[in-house]
Amino acid sequence: MAHVSIPMYWRTIPQRYKMIGQKCKKCGAVNFPPKGVCKYCNASSEFEEVHLSGKGKVHTFVLIGAGGAPPEFAEQEKAGGSYPVAIVELAEGPKVIGQMSDVNPKEVKMGMPVKTELKKIYTEEGVIRSGFKFVPDQ
Amino acid sequence: MTVGISGYGVYIPRLRIKKEDYAAAWGSFSAAGVSEKSVMGLDEDVLTAATKVAKRALESVPLGPEKVTRFAMASTSAPYVEKLLSGTVMCGAGVPNGTFSSDHTTSTRAGTEALIAGFEHVMANPAGHALVAVADAPRASMWTTVEHGLGAGAAAYVLGSDNLIAELEGYTSYASEHFGERFKTGEDDLIHDLNVKKFFESALMTNTTKAASALLKKLGRKGEEYQHVVVQQPDAKVPGSIGKKIGAVDTSLASSLVSANLGDLGAASTPTALAAALDVAKVGDRILVVSYGSGAGSDAISLKVVGERRPVNTVAAQVAKKDYINYVQYLKLKGAIK
Numbered sequence: 001m002a003h004v005s006i007p008m009y010w011r012t013i014p015q016r017y018k019m020i021g022q023k024c025k026k027c028g029a030v031n032f033p034p035k036g037v038c039k040y041c042n043a044s045s046e047f048e049e050v051h052l053s054g055k056g057k058v059h060t061f062v063l064i065g066a067g068g069a070p071p072e073f074a075e076q077e078k079a080g081g082s083y084p085v086a087i088v089e090l091a092e093g094p095k096v097i098g099q100m101s102d103v104n105p106k107e108v109k110m111g112m113p114v115k116t117e118l119k120k121i122y123t124e125e126g127v128i129r130s131g132f133k134f135v136p137d138q
Numbered sequence: 139m140t141v142g143i144s145g146y147g148v149y150i151p152r153l154r155i156k157k158e159d160y161a162a163a164w165g166s167f168s169a170a171g172v173s174e175k176s177v178m179g180l181d182e183d184v185l186t187a188a189t190k191v192a193k194r195a196l197e198s199v200p201l202g203p204e205k206v207t208r209f210a211m212a213s214t215s216a217p218y219v220e221k222l223l224s225g226t227v228m229c230g231a232g233v234p235n236g237t238f239s240s241d242h243t244t245s246t247r248a249g250t251e252a253l254i255a256g257f258e259h260v261m262a263n264p265a266g267h268a269l270v271a272v273a274d275a276p277r278a279s280m281w282t283t284v285e286h287g288l289g290a291g292a293a294a295y296v297l298g299s300d301n302l303i304a305e306l307e308g309y310t311s312y313a314s315e316h317f318g319e320r321f322k323t324g325e326d327d328l329i330h331d332l333n334v335k336k337f338f339e340s341a342l343m344t345n346t347t348k349a350a351s352a353l354l355k356k357l358g359r360k361g362e363e364y365q366h367v368v369v370q371q372p373d374a375k376v377p378g379s380i381g382k383k384i385g386a387v388d389t390s391l392a393s394s395l396v397s398a399n400l401g402d403l404g405a406a407s408t409p410t411a412l413a414a415a416l417d418v419a420k421v422g423d424r425i426l427v428v429s430y431g432s433g434a435g436s437d438a439i440s441l442k443v444v445g446e447r448r449p450v451n452t453v454a455a456q457v458a459k460k461d462y463i464n465y466v467q468y469l470k471l472k473g474a475i476k
Contacts, residue, residue, distance in 0.1 A: 013229065017230045018229065018230065018232060051232075076180055076181070078470075079467075079470040079471065080179070080180050099181075101179065101181055117186070117190060118186045118189045118190070119181040119182065120181045120182060121181070128218075130186065
């Protein structure tokens with residue numbers, strides 16, 4: 001299993017539960033997930049916290065199936081069948097990778113409007129790891 | 139000081155299983171009047187559902203989460219036996235960390251317990267706003283008949299003294315000692331039930347009718363004066379039996395009868411059913427809510443609809459939006475196959 005320790009996961013809760021990103025004080029670009037140095041200007045590590053809308057559009061996607069899921073999602077794939085993973089272009093600019101939920105995998109399309117919602121991601125060390133997934137935004 | 143409901147939100151998971159699938163697997167289906175029921179997906183639990191309805195309720199007002207001064211969470215199906223539930227939902231919905239919260243968990247009455255805790259907060263703090271989120275997806279062994287009816291759903295309410303869509307007219311409670319019906323021992327997280335119909339009927343009838351008649355007496359009113367009577371729904375027949383005892387007219391039970399399509403929503407039963415009534419009620423209508431939890435206790439709440447609502451995700455629309463699963467898929471989702 002791709003182990004993420006509890007302290008490491010805990011530090012990402014603001015971004016995983018509430019879409020907290022950061023705006024670069026030098027170039028103004030929005031970084032999500034938060035970075036040590038702005039990935040757009042590579043020149044600043046000073047940021048202002050911003051609450052992203054969670055809304056965006058599917059840039060591209062793939063269906064994970066046929067035993068191709070990483071170990072922490074193997075049970076999910078076995079029980080629920082293949083599931084979509086998308087790169088979503090958020091309304092504020094950044095492109096983010098995430099699972100899609102509440103959708104028939106066959107109905108996922110590039111350009112489709114989506115939004116984030118809190119979901120169970122997986123369980124490790126008896127602790128439920130929750131975080132955002134993308135769901136259709138109708 | 140007039141307090142009441144300023145907004146609400148509901149979530150019904152889209153997966154459904156039909157009673158015919160149970161009949162094919164077990165030879166019978168025991169939840170009276172239930173034709174199909176809702177099921178949570180693999181990546182959902184009562185905390186994700188509560189977060190979703192909490193946000194929907196705040197957006198319906200609209201009210202910023204930073205304005206919430208009291209938070210209450212209710213469920214009988216928490217993913218942890220010990221660990222604060224409200225912390226997860228407050229974080230997900232953006233409610234300030236300094237807001238006092240409470241978790242209500244030990245019976246299906248928990249939903250109205252949380253609502254009353256919220257009402258009491260806004261009565262004492264007229265400038266405050268209470269956010270109450272109730273989500274449930276009860277679990278029992280697949281070998282028991284009590285399992286047949288268990289569904290999943292969630293509802294949240296914003297309570298306060300401004301922007302009211304429904305005013306609180308009063309509430310009463312009744313609690314008493316009854317046992318043998320719907321309990322968890324602590325050895326596992328599954329509902330047990332000795333399945334003695336008499337236990338259930340006497341506990342259910344005693345507590346609900348005592349709570350409801352005390353409220354009617356307090357308000358000087360009769361059951362027939364309510365356009366909507368919202369009763370706990372372990373199945374779709376119970377509201378009819380209780381309604382009769384408290385003098386409700388048959389037609390007043392229809393707007394909130396969600397269990398026929400969703401099953402037993404546990405602590406979320408009356409909150410979700412109340413939302414269904416609020417979706418269709420006219421200004422001036424009166425709503426009587428009567429919850430029930432084994433052990434046993436009941437709360438009765440009287441509301442008067444005072445404001446127009448523009449519900450976005452109505453209960454009816456979510457009941458209609460569904461994907462069917464078969465019994466084997468259901469067992470996988472419920473974690474019944476180890």
